[in-house]
Amino acid sequence: MKTSAKFYHAGCPVCLAAESAVVNYLDRSKVDLEIVHLGDAKGRVAEAEKAGVKSVPALVIDGQALHLNFGADIAVLR
């Protein structure tokens, strides 16, 4: 069974660089990936925070929030 993962970002340059690695190299045979732009989907900031996301870009996978470098604090996206 595939695991589901969410990549949260805000369109920042650091976000785009990280997104490229995630999109290119995550094993899609094991992972269903959803990409969420929190600048466009402000209604989902709370969901990201609940998953442990403190900043973007971040990948939530297997219940773990992995912050990939630092683009922006999630507080500025609320």
Place this chain on the structure above:
Amino acid sequence: MKTSAKFYHAGCPVCLAAESAVVNYLDRSKVDLEIVHLGDAKGRVAEAEKAGVKSVPALVIDGQALHLNFGADIAVLR
């Protein structure tokens, strides 16, 4: 052609959690992954720093250093 990637860590709890995600979900059909424990391989700290690694755990892929959460500053590993 596969790209090569290096996952640098230092055995810290944050490192192990990130390593689990990297090992489980990186697409090995596209990536040759090497895992480097900088506590055991101090001679490779300079190589990691040259690749842009500021802290561990970090994944260097396509010439990009992706810091995955924060376990330890690379300075303490020199």
